Amino acid sequence: MELLKTLCEIHAPSGNESAMTDFVLDYVKSNKSKWTVQPKVISGDSFQDCIILVFGEPRTAIFAHMDSIGFTVRYEDQLVPIGGPQSESGYRLTGQDALGPIECELLADDEGGLSYKFGRAIQRGTDLVFKTNFRESQEYVQCCYMDNRLGVYNALKVCETLENGCVVFSCWEEHGGGSVPFLARYIHHNYGVKQALISDITWVTGGVHHGKGVAISLRDRHIPRKKYVDRILEIAEESGIDYQLEVEGSGSSDGRELQQSPYPFDWCFVGAPEDNVHSPDEKVHKHDIECMIALYKELMAKL
Amino acid sequence: MELLKTLCEIHAPSGNESAMTDFVLDYVKSNKSKWTVQPKVISGDSFQDCIILVFGEPRTAIFAHMDSIGFTVRYEDQLVPIGGPQSESGYRLTGQDALGPIECELLADDEGGLSYKFGRAIQRGTDLVFKTNFRESQEYVQCCYMDNRLGVYNALKVCETLENGCVVFSCWEEHGGGSVPFLARYIHHNYGVKQALISDITWVTGGVHHGKGVAISLRDRHIPRKKYVDRILEIAEESGIDYQLEVEGSGSSDGRELQQSPYPFDWCFVGAPEDNVHSPDEKVHKHDIECMIALYKELMAKL
Amino acid sequence: MELLKTLCEIHAPSGNESAMTDFVLDYVKSNKSKWTVQPKVISGDSFQDCIILVFGEPRTAIFAHMDSIGFTVRYEDQLVPIGGPQSESGYRLTGQDALGPIECELLADDEGGLSYKFGRAIQRGTDLVFKTNFRESQEYVQCCYMDNRLGVYNALKVCETLENGCVVFSCWEEHGGGSVPFLARYIHHNYGVKQALISDITWVTGGVHHGKGVAISLRDRHIPRKKYVDRILEIAEESGIDYQLEVEGSGSSDGRELQQSPYPFDWCFVGAPEDNVHSPDEKVHKHDIECMIALYKELMAKL
Numbered sequence: 001m002e003l004l005k006t007l008c009e010i011h012a013p014s015g016n017e018s019a020m021t022d023f024v025l026d027y028v029k030s031n032k033s034k035w036t037v038q039p040k041v042i043s044g045d046s047f048q049d050c051i052i053l054v055f056g057e058p059r060t061a062i063f064a065h066m067d068s069i070g071f072t073v074r075y076e077d078q079l080v081p082i083g084g085p086q087s088e089s090g091y092r093l094t095g096q097d098a099l100g101p102i103e104c105e106l107l108a109d110d111e112g113g114l115s116y117k118f119g120r121a122i123q124r125g126t127d128l129v130f131k132t133n134f135r136e137s138q139e140y141v142q143c144c145y146m147d148n149r150l151g152v153y154n155a156l157k158v159c160e161t162l163e164n165g166c167v168v169f170s171c172w173e174e175h176g177g178g179s180v181p182f183l184a185r186y187i188h189h190n191y192g193v194k195q196a197l198i199s200d201i202t203w204v205t206g207g208v209h210h211g212k213g214v215a216i217s218l219r220d221r222h223i224p225r226k227k228y229v230d231r232i233l234e235i236a237e238e239s240g241i242d243y244q245l246e247v248e249g250s251g252s253s254d255g256r257e258l259q260q261s262p263y264p265f266d267w268c269f270v271g272a273p274e275d276n277v278h279s280p281d282e283k284v285h286k287h288d289i290e291c292m293i294a295l296y297k298e299l300m301a302k303l
Numbered sequence: 304m305e306l307l308k309t310l311c312e313i314h315a316p317s318g319n320e321s322a323m324t325d326f327v328l329d330y331v332k333s334n335k336s337k338w339t340v341q342p343k344v345i346s347g348d349s350f351q352d353c354i355i356l357v358f359g360e361p362r363t364a365i366f367a368h369m370d371s372i373g374f375t376v377r378y379e380d381q382l383v384p385i386g387g388p389q390s391e392s393g394y395r396l397t398g399q400d401a402l403g404p405i406e407c408e409l410l411a412d413d414e415g416g417l418s419y420k421f422g423r424a425i426q427r428g429t430d431l432v433f434k435t436n437f438r439e440s441q442e443y444v445q446c447c448y449m450d451n452r453l454g455v456y457n458a459l460k461v462c463e464t465l466e467n468g469c470v471v472f473s474c475w476e477e478h479g480g481g482s483v484p485f486l487a488r489y490i491h492h493n494y495g496v497k498q499a500l501i502s503d504i505t506w507v508t509g510g511v512h513h514g515k516g517v518a519i520s521l522r523d524r525h526i527p528r529k530k531y532v533d534r535i536l537e538i539a540e541e542s543g544i545d546y547q548l549e550v551e552g553s554g555s556s557d558g559r560e561l562q563q564s565p566y567p568f569d570w571c572f573v574g575a576p577e578d579n580v581h582s583p584d585e586k587v588h589k590h591d592i593e594c595m596i597a598l599y600k601e602l603m604a605k606l
Numbered sequence: 607m608e609l610l611k612t613l614c615e616i617h618a619p620s621g622n623e624s625a626m627t628d629f630v631l632d633y634v635k636s637n638k639s640k641w642t643v644q645p646k647v648i649s650g651d652s653f654q655d656c657i658i659l660v661f662g663e664p665r666t667a668i669f670a671h672m673d674s675i676g677f678t679v680r681y682e683d684q685l686v687p688i689g690g691p692q693s694e695s696g697y698r699l700t701g702q703d704a705l706g707p708i709e710c711e712l713l714a715d716d717e718g719g720l721s722y723k724f725g726r727a728i729q730r731g732t733d734l735v736f737k738t739n740f741r742e743s744q745e746y747v748q749c750c751y752m753d754n755r756l757g758v759y760n761a762l763k764v765c766e767t768l769e770n771g772c773v774v775f776s777c778w779e780e781h782g783g784g785s786v787p788f789l790a791r792y793i794h795h796n797y798g799v800k801q802a803l804i805s806d807i808t809w810v811t812g813g814v815h816h817g818k819g820v821a822i823s824l825r826d827r828h829i830p831r832k833k834y835v836d837r838i839l840e841i842a843e844e845s846g847i848d849y850q851l852e853v854e855g856s857g858s859s860d861g862r863e864l865q866q867s868p869y870p871f872d873w874c875f876v877g878a879p880e881d882n883v884h885s886p887d888e889k890v891h892k893h894d895i896e897c898m899i900a901l902y903k904e905l906m907a908k909l
């Protein structure tokens with residue numbers, strides 16, 4: 001869980017993911033010698049802050065977004081949300097501007113107005129994120145940004161034994177998207193990939209519970225193609241790994257952008273569920289994480 | 304009208320269109336020998352559940368979506384809508400899960416919550432559609448899913464004498480889209496096509512009436528390019544076929560995705576109007592259907 | 607300011623931009639001999655009503671939308687908005703239908719219903735725009751459609767000395783977009799361009815004031831990539847040109863479509879602020895216009 005903790009501590013709200021990019025590139029460089037297959041590492045200016053790892057002859061791509069929700073400093077002491085953060089007065093926020101490091105307090109008024117409380121003015125446009133408070137118990141891990149540092153963690157764990165597949169680290173998922181279309185284009189054009197798994201974190205609800213296994217989402221605001229999801233369910237069933245079926249009418253993911261891209265991608269969201277969504281206290285059951293990693297290994301081998 | 308009735312009976316909500324795909328492919332196979340020109344039939348895994356027919360040297364493409372609105376079974380007895388179905392308690396819904404065929408009743412509470420009433424629990428993720436009740440009178444046809452089985456019917460009728468053109472059967476139109484971008488890409492790249500007609504069904508309103516002819520939409524939520532629409536109006540005017548001009552501020556179609564695709568497509572929605580939109584009782588005047596088919600033949604020849 | 611006045615008088619609501627296209631093409635033809643570099647002029651049927659000018663070896667593209675907000679005539683005397691016009695009873699609207707030129711009055715009822723008052727019925731689908739009333743003082747220019755005829759004006763001024771770069775005149779920005787994706791595709795494929803500046807007009811607010819210089823938007827509804835915006839800020843700072851930093855949670859531009867296109871474009875909105883947004887009385891400070899042009903020249907040279 002050290003890796004997960006480290007990931008959760010990296011400042012990378014949507015649009016400002018470069019610290020995550022650097023970390024992931026370093027991690028890959030330091031660890032890939034231990035992996036079963038050496039991936040081709042694709043990044044740099046033509047990929048903005050995104051990264052693509054290509055293992056062997058890929059048929060399926062894992063998409064894990066690196067960005068997090070947060071806040072942008074506006075005028076006076078106002079804040080504008082990045083993505084859809086839970087906003088309660090008293091939450092601690094961190095960031096940095098030209099004057100130095102910042103740790104301030106979030107204030108939310110009754111009309112939904114957001115502001116910060118800090119000893120000095122913060123420079124216009126500075127982005128702030130929840131202060132990290134990583135907690136681990138026998139059964140659970142808890143921190144801000146399980147969504148989606150856990151999706152990144154899962155992807156990196158799968159890399160260890162992956163023989164054929166793409167692993168894509170995307171940006172801006174929490175706020176308007178924009179990287180998945182060109183990433184999809186690249187892997188479709190260069191490798192003919194048209195199957196995807198969305199390595200992301202979903203919600204504990206009346207139908208999806210802590211500790212019951214990884215959630216396979218049959219739909220959210222968007223509806224993946226039934227034929228593809230049925231193949232995933234078949235592989236999941238045969239694997240013996242604990243899984244839960246999710247059906248939602250709202251919420252979306254990198255899958256939305258794959259669906260709407262000019263490339264014929266099938267996609268399915270497969271991820272552990274969390275409580276306290278988009279708050280500093282996102283909580284995930286360790287068993288569900290284990291099931292997520294195990295199922296991804298099966299799916300990447302068999303799809 | 305036998306063909307239309309058969310089309311209306313096929314279970315194919317957004318994301319699960321494969322039964323329509325199979326039917327259309329079979330229909331084309333069985334009937335194309337009687338058609339003026341033998342089309343190239345493009346389908347299969349790289350096209351998900353979509354179909355493209357290419358006749359001669361295409362300049363214009365007809366887009367007809369195969370999917371319908373419906374409902375997804377969530378947890379307990381809850382339902383989540385697929386697209387924007389009219390939802391009244393008492394509507395009959397049909398579908399199938401691993402335990403067998405389903406015919407159940409829709410319940411809609413005052414807060415917009417949807418559920419089903421059935422003798423047993425239905426499996427999570429099962430999709431349900433309105434029960435078919437096809438009615439035909441001297442003047443009208445009436446059934447669920449005139450939108451858009453009538454658009455598919457129109458396209459298949461136009462195929463009979465089509466010399467040059469693409470006919471595209473798309474998916475997911477009722478729920479988030481996603482197939483039009485890659486279909487547009489394919490026909491633009493391979494055939495240079497950049498003109499489209501949206502074969503879909505619109506609304507009877509204060510300005511568009513039953514029996515007054517096919518509607519040519521000057522705009523809906525999106526605005527097609529005036530230069531292109533003006534050419535369509537010219538051809539319509541010269542043809543002597545009954546038509547009506549529609550102007551709306553809302554509603555959208557496969558045209559939206561063509562508009563926003565990275566290919567310079569002109570598009571115009573041309574279709575018969577219906578009453579009781581998105582309900583089990585969609586009603587269309589036969590004269591408007593005849594005008595729709597006749598005008599499509601003119602437009603495909605002259606655009 | 608003669609050129610700006612002329613631009614403001616051209617009838618070109620979203621979807622019907624061809625009069626602007628013709629004007630800009632004529633203007634380029636008549637004036638380019640005086641420009642430092644002769645651009646390649648790209649337009650015609652494959653570009654709908656859009657225009658691309660290519661100077662030298664482009665690294666960065668200026669996007670300036672040619673369309674304006676307005677109104678479409680529906681049934682009876684109803685109007686449907688094009689984009690988001692300010693709508694107050696008494697505003698004068700102009701247009702043309704087959705029966706001749708139109709100057710009528712806008713009526714807005716309490717429920718947001720819009721209609722026109724005119725001596726005769728106006729043909730269905732006719733588009734109307736605000737009547738032009740160009741006003742110039744020592745410090746300000748004021749008229750409808752500063753947004754975005756001023757963005758077009760800025761782009762044409764920058765052309766005079768531009769050595770390397772694309773200048774793109776887009777359509778539909780005010781209403782649903784749709785041209786930027788194929789324009790982005792063209793310049794990315796043919797010239798490898800992946801940097802953009804959005805030449806558009808923004809808002810006077812609590813943080814952005816008349817006469818304080820051109821606004822550089824750090825974000826609106828969408829968030830550009832921080833790395834790219836930081837480079838722009840550096841160049842702006844070094845230039846000594848007056849500029850202001852903008853941070854908004856809403857509003858969008860051609861930048862949105864670049865962000866979401868399947869090409870890895872970086873973008874930043876850089877434009878003068880206006881008062882009385884989307885009304886017949888849009889007002890901009892002349893100093894901010896001068897700063898806008900000056901900063902664009904710097905950015906196009908140094909990015």
